[in-house]
Amino acid sequence: MAKRPSPISATVDFDADGVQHGFLKLPISVDESAWGAVMIPVSVVKNGEGPTALLTGGNHGDEYEGITSLLKLSSELRAEDVRGRVIIVPCMNQPAVMAGKRTSGLDGGNLNRSFPGDPDGTVTEKIADYFTRVMVPMSDVVLDLHSGGRTLDIIPFGASHVLEDVEQQRQALAGAKAFGAPYAMMMFELDAAALFDTAVESQGKVFVATELGGGGTSTPQSLAITERGVRNFLVHYGLIEGEVEMPDAPQVYLDMPDASCYVQSEHSGLLELAFDLGDRVEMGEVVARIYDLTRSGTAPVEYRASRGGVLAARRHPALVNMGDTIAVIADVVDSLD
Numbered sequence: 001m002a003k004r005p006s007p008i009s010a011t012v013d014f015d016a017d018g019v020q021h022g023f024l025k026l027p028i029s030v031d032e033s034a035w036g037a038v039m040i041p042v043s044v045v046k047n048g049e050g051p052t053a054l055l056t057g058g059n060h061g062d063e064y065e066g067i068t069s070l071l072k073l074s075s076e077l078r079a080e081d082v083r084g085r086v087i088i089v090p091c092m093n094q095p096a097v098m099a100g101k102r103t104s105g106l107d108g109g110n111l112n113r114s115f116p117g118d119p120d121g122t123v124t125e126k127i128a129d130y131f132t133r134v135m136v137p138m139s140d141v142v143l144d145l146h147s148g149g150r151t152l153d154i155i156p157f158g159a160s161h162v163l164e165d166v167e168q169q170r171q172a173l174a175g176a177k178a179f180g181a182p183y184a185m186m187m188f189e190l191d192a193a194a195l196f197d198t199a200v201e202s203q204g205k206v207f208v209a210t211e212l213g214g215g216g217t218s219t220p221q222s223l224a225i226t227e228r229g230v231r232n233f234l235v236h237y238g239l240i241e242g243e244v245e246m247p248d249a250p251q252v253y254l255d256m257p258d259a260s261c262y263v264q265s266e267h268s269g270l271l272e273l274a275f276d277l278g279d280r281v282e283m284g285e286v287v288a289r290i291y292d293l294t295r296s297g298t299a300p301v302e303y304r305a306s307r308g309g310v311l312a313a314r315r316h317p318a319l320v321n322m323g324d325t326i327a328v329i330a331d332v333v334d335s336l337d
């Protein structure tokens with residue numbers, strides 16, 4: 001059976017030239033508001049014919065680098081700066097952003113595990129469905145800004161995926177590099193099926209993701225990288241004029257060929273990381289120790305690297321539970337092509 005139209009409506013006209021700020025409105029009925037709506041901020045900056053870029057932050061509500069950068073851009077970008085159309089959604093999962101959480105404060109939904117979504121599903125699934133069936137079809141290139149959120153800290157990189165369509169993969173990889181973060185990554189996802197990434201890529205559109213720090217905050221450094229990256233993305237795909245600005249040091253290329261990149265905890269306790277983000281790790285070296293907090297006099301459990309590479313991500317809080325990712329080790333490669 002065909003899906004019914006999305007219950008979400010936009011207060012902006014995506015086809016009108018100029019700058020518009022409005023909302024994607026999703027009707028809800030809750031104790032605090034019987035006839036209420038989730039109001040997802042959206043800005044559209046359009047100037048004549050040209051490609052459409054969709055810029056999204058807040059897919060996870062506690063990843064502030066993208067949210068901050070896109071809020072800033074939305075108040076600064078002028079129509080005369082743009083050729084084509086830039087659609088900015090800084091707080092994609094708005095109920096998660098308002099709760100300061102990864103997942104929705106309304107239904108607990110993880111937006112980036114809810115695609116392609118469902119117009120008759122939860123609030124989170126309705127948001128996913130709207131992006132899958134309305135926002136992505138009107139876009140040519142999509143930049144989805146992630147970072148580690150409250151529980152992870154991650155080196156800054158633009159990322160793309162291995163795709164069946166070689167030309168689509170080439171265009172996305174070029175954008176991931178042109179984002180101009182210190183690293184560029186060919187990313188392996190633990191479970192790609194319900195990601196926004198997959199919803200975009202399966203429509204043949206160019207998709208670039210990022211990781212840009214984390215810890216549930218932002219820093220001057222992480223924001224500088226993010227803001228430069230968003231601008232570079234728009235320059236690279238022809239939305240705004242200018243030159244792509246690359247970092248001073250040569251960009252480091254990383255590959256995550258399989259799940260052995262992820263070091264996951266089989267213990268609960270107190271985490272001691274043996275390396276800083278960006279450090280080189282040799283295969284077999286101790287990456288982390290986990291201490292039993294319930295007793296003294298017990299040696300920590302050691303976690304060793306099952307591959308060599310760069311420490312690309314780490315758990316941010318010191319307390320760990322079984323199953324938590326405590327470290328991610330990515331291969332340093334000469335080329336990603």
Ligand SMILES: [Zn+2]
Binds near residue numbers: 059060
């Ligand atoms: Zn995220």
